[in-house]
Amino acid sequence: MNEINVKKDQWLAAMAAHVLEHGLTTASLRPLAKAAGTSDRMLIYHFGDKDGVIGALLEFLAAGFIAGLDALVPAARMARPADVLRAVVAVMRSPMAQGYARVWLDIVAASARGEVAYGKTGSAIIDGFVAWVMVRLPEGETEETARALLTVLEGTLVMDAVGHPEAADAAIAWFSGDRGE
Amino acid sequence: MNEINVKKDQWLAAMAAHVLEHGLTTASLRPLAKAAGTSDRMLIYHFGDKDGVIGALLEFLAAGFIAGLDALVPAARMARPADVLRAVVAVMRSPMAQGYARVWLDIVAASARGEVAYGKTGSAIIDGFVAWVMVRLPEGETEETARALLTVLEGTLVMDAVGHPEAADAAIAWFSGDRGE
DNA sequence: CACATAATGTAGCAGTCGCTACAAATTCAC
DNA sequence: GTGAATTTGTAGCGACTGCTACATTATGTG
Numbered sequence: 001m002n003e004i005n006v007k008k009d010q011w012l013a014a015m016a017a018h019v020l021e022h023g024l025t026t027a028s029l030r031p032l033a034k035a036a037g038t039s040d041r042m043l044i045y046h047f048g049d050k051d052g053v054i055g056a057l058l059e060f061l062a063a064g065f066i067a068g069l070d071a072l073v074p075a076a077r078m079a080r081p082a083d084v085l086r087a088v089v090a091v092m093r094s095p096m097a098q099g100y101a102r103v104w105l106d107i108v109a110a111s112a113r114g115e116v117a118y119g120k121t122g123s124a125i126i127d128g129f130v131a132w133v134m135v136r137l138p139e140g141e142t143e144e145t146a147r148a149l150l151t152v153l154e155g156t157l158v159m160d161a162v163g164h165p166e167a168a169d170a171a172i173a174w175f176s177g178d179r180g181e
Numbered sequence: 182m183n184e185i186n187v188k189k190d191q192w193l194a195a196m197a198a199h200v201l202e203h204g205l206t207t208a209s210l211r212p213l214a215k216a217a218g219t220s221d222r223m224l225i226y227h228f229g230d231k232d233g234v235i236g237a238l239l240e241f242l243a244a245g246f247i248a249g250l251d252a253l254v255p256a257a258r259m260a261r262p263a264d265v266l267r268a269v270v271a272v273m274r275s276p277m278a279q280g281y282a283r284v285w286l287d288i289v290a291a292s293a294r295g296e297v298a299y300g301k302t303g304s305a306i307i308d309g310f311v312a313w314v315m316v317r318l319p320e321g322e323t324e325e326t327a328r329a330l331l332t333v334l335e336g337t338l339v340m341d342a343v344g345h346p347e348a349a350d351a352a353i354a355w356f357s358g359d360r361g362e
Numbered sequence: 363c364a365c366a367t368a369a370t371g372t373a374g375c376a377g378t379c380g381c382t383a384c385a386a387a388t389t390c391a392c
Numbered sequence: 393g394t395g396a397a398t399t400t401g402t403a404g405c406g407a408c409t410g411c412t413a414c415a416t417t418a419t420g421t422g
Binding site for chain 1: 289330
Binding site for chain 1: 409410411412421
């Protein structure tokens with residue numbers, strides 16, 4: 001029972017790498033199985049159906065993403081909200097995170113298309129991200145600030161994706177500017 | 182020569198409606214042709230290949246989107262940048278615009294995946310959008326403000342898509358708050 | 363060792379994908 | 393009206409999709 005979960009995790013790691021490079025919604029069973037060194041037959045057997053594979057993959061990717069974030073940005077309170085924004089934007093723009101950005105935008109697009117499995121995962125990721133930001137914001141900041149910060153981050157991801165990083169930079173500078181404090 | 186372009190436009194209008202309802206990247210030739218009242222054979226004949234169809238469709242959709250925006254928000258300067266943001270967010274949240282939001286997020290995800298045709302279109306749409314915002318901002322505002330505003334808008338689209346409109350609202354409130362002016 | 367259960371390989375089904383070969387029909391120039 | 397060019401219908405190809413039937417092997421239990 002334990003061993004098969006170990007194997008599943010190895011499969012998931014290999015499939016996650018594949019998805020981070022080639023995209024999530026364009027992934028199909030046979031290439032995924034090949035990346036994992038097994039067969040589509042086995043994926044269906046162990047995960048039920050494709051939705052099961054994708055669901056497990058989403059969980060695996062989300063966990064890996066948060067872990068990577070935690071490893072790169074220490075969970076210490078920063079002086080100003082904009083510092084948190086700049087830190088997370090820097091991480092998201094690093095080459096290592098580009099695959100995650102791709103996958104995330106796939107999740108967003110699928111959510112917008114009404115695919116509930118993706119929508120629930122996407123919503124959960126935002127929830128976790130809000131908590132992640134909160135422990136890094138200056139003491140006394142509200143979740144409203146965290147949510148506003150993350151909305152700007154999402155905007156930067158979109159702008160970067162369509163080749164307008166200068167627009168993202170403008171928003172970051174604006175967020176860094178004077179507030180009511 | 183004129184008539185076939187008229188026919189093409191009719192096809193594009195029908196296909197655009199189909200895409201606005203069912204998504205762009207998931208669209209395939211046969212359903213598109215059926216929506217247009219013709220055959221996949223004809224689409225290939227008149228547009229060359231699928232990329233030609235999608236390219237024409239993207240142009241058609243972008244034009245329709247800007248036209249709809251112009252119709253709903255008069256090209257008059259507003260008192261504050263946040264007024265422009267709230268106006269465009271209100272439009273994007275209206276039921277009529279939801280299809281466009283879906284398609285736009287498809288374009289963004291495809292751009293992030295590295296599909297150049299989508300990337301160029303996405304970039305061009307942002308350029309047009311910057312100009313659209315500029316003529317509505319108070320006199321003397323810079324393009325930086327327009328870009329920051331649009332980045333926040335993109336963030337709201339993402340947050341709305343994954344079921345966190347309250348995060349989008351937080352960013353809008355934050356953008357509406359005190360600035361350095 | 364016998365036997366039930368779990369795990370896996372092989373082969374393939376029915377459907378969709380983008381696209382094309384071929385031929386019939388239509389339209390246009392002269 | 394006749395020949396040529398454009399436009400369209402029919403049929404289908406080869407590749408891929410998620411998934412399954414069937415047989416076989418491995419594994420753990422009594």
